[in-house]
Amino acid sequence: MKAEQLQQHVATILAPTGVQLNGPNPWDLQVHNPQFYPRVLSQGTLGLGESYMDGWWDCDQLDQFIFRALRADLYHAARLSWKSKLEILFTRVLNRQARGRAARNAQHHYDIGNQLYQLMLDERMVYSCAYWKNAADLNQAQENKLDLVCRKINLQPGQRVLDIGCGWGSFARFAAERYGAQVVGITLAREQVKLARERCLGLPVEIRLQDYRDVREQFDHVVSIGMAEHVGHRNYRTYLQTAARCLKDDGLFLLHTIGMAYSRTSADPFIHKYIFPHCLLPSMKQLSAAMEHVFVLEDCHNLSVHYDTTLRAWFHNFDRQWEQLRDAYDERFYRMWKYYLLSSAGAFRARHNQVWQLVLSKKGVLGGYESVR
Known part of the structure; x- marks a missing residue:
């Protein structure tokens, strides 16, 4: 042609x-x-x-x-190119988020330089959807989200919380400072662990380099914010069973995740290759199937429109601070990161991608759970 x-x-x-x-x-x-x-x-x-x-x-x-x-x-x-089709086939057959691979996948994205994230994110370094209700800027919107999580699980002083996929310790630090909680945060990214420990110094917070499947203690509550996207469809059941095992019978599990309206077994080829290797956005059908006989769904809150605003705020910060990053990254990285952030913003604006906060209990809250917004 x-x-x-x-x-x-x-x-x-x-x-x-x-x-x-x-x-x-x-x-x-x-x-x-x-x-x-x-x-x-x-x-x-x-x-x-x-x-x-x-x-x-x-x-x-x-x-x-x-x-x-x-x-x-x-x-x-x-x-799709033949390479993308082949990747989809391998993903259906192989467990791309098994223990050894999961660590490599996390480090590919989260260990590319803490300075990048410090300049791009809010003051607390929250790398997930903010909550822009009554917020004038990114810092307030992210504090709103962290507070929303604490209120949804009815966090009380002295309670122990497990944070699966703790990032740079943003939730752990907030929950300890504002609610008097004791928090154990786990991640597979070494650079996140180093900075999270520095940021949480002096607080009742423990940051571990640990796979979620290896946690054995029980906690009053469990939260997982922006982690389920890295679990993989073959591991949803194990992921939820692990959260249930670590949760006391009367506790709550808050699951915050990006999702899609239909089920897939592989990521977008560009996102897979350059941004999040072997990530997968779950569908409600996939999560619901994994929850059976494990959790009762108490509440579901869709925050997807808030992620459009969040991503544009991140890009504004990244673009504004680019001169400070030039020595560490090249122009091709700049265009890749810009494409990642702004195409993601467009995807949430179009409602192609969703963000869900699910509140789950092990046996059902007696008398019912009152939704928090």
Whole structure:
């Protein structure tokens, strides 16, 4: 097919979205390399992201372009390369989040430099969806979210909490400072452990480099914020059974996770290759099946619209602080990170991705659970 025909084919695919090639709108694609057309047609979402990293195209409002594409359901029409199809096949057969692989997966993303996250995130370094209700800035929105979690589990002074996937200790520190809780936080990322221990120094907080499957103690409550995405569909049952084993009979488990409206067994090829290796956004069907005979669902809260705002705030910080990061990362990384953050913002705006906070109990709360917002 000739170059002109390939360009017209891409233009036809984009037509339902209102996105034009080299058009006047801020969400239009400005194509710099004609090889973009065969690349994106043959490689789908991976080719789209990689060609952006290579500078083959630009878009003034990248998040709005992705929003329009997803609302028009172009994601399902995108073709996969043979490598992506092979990866999907391997994911169905293999457990990509088994013990040894899980540590490598976590370190690929979370150990790329604490300075990047310190400059991009809020003061508490919360790397998950903020709660923008009555918040004017990212710092307040993230404190709102941490407080919301504490209120949902009815956290009391002196109670012990297990934080599965504790990151840089943001929840642990908040729960200890504001609620007088004792917290054990676990993560598989070594750099997170080092900084989390520094940030929680002097508080009743223990940060461990530990796989969730190896925790044996019992706690008054368990929380897991932004961890389930790294568990994998083959491990949801084990993940929930572990949380139940570590939870006292009258305690609550708060599960905060990004999710999707339909079930998958593999991640988007671009996200898998460059951002979160072998991550998987669970569906409610997958989580519900894993909960059977383990947990009672007390409450479900969808926060997805709040993640759009959060991701744009992260990009604003990242972009504003880029000069401080240039020595550690190159321009291709900048374009990769920008694509990751803004395309994710567009995905949440389009409601392609969701964020759920589930409150779970082992036997059901007698008299019922009162929802907290």
